[in-house]
Amino acid sequence: MTRRKLDLSGEVCPYTLVKALLVLETMESGASVEISVDYPPASSNVPRSLVLYGHEVVSVTVEGPAWVIVVKKGRTGESR
Structure with missing residues (x-):
């Protein structure tokens, strides 16, 4: 399965999460997406919020001036 990429560079919260x-x-x-953010609060807010929405955060890494968040989609309608 191909991993999608979403570049949210230049975006701020709450737009990064939305x-x-x-x-x-x-x-x-079960599909994965690689989300790039360069707004420091988003590096923690996005992963934390996506877990609350029932998704799995696979990793959060720093790549240059950005954070790369790999997320695996949870089941639809599943929230914690």
Whole structure:
């Protein structure tokens, strides 16, 4: 399965989370997306919030000036 990429460089909270959720809505359960953010609060807010929405955060890494968050989509409608 191909991993989608979502570049949210230049975006700030809460738009980083909203845009990530919109992309995840279009994906199948179990699919992964690689989300790039360069807004420091988003590096922790996005992963924490996506877990609350029932998705799995696979990794969060720093790549240059950005954080790369790899997320695996949870089952639709599943929240914690």
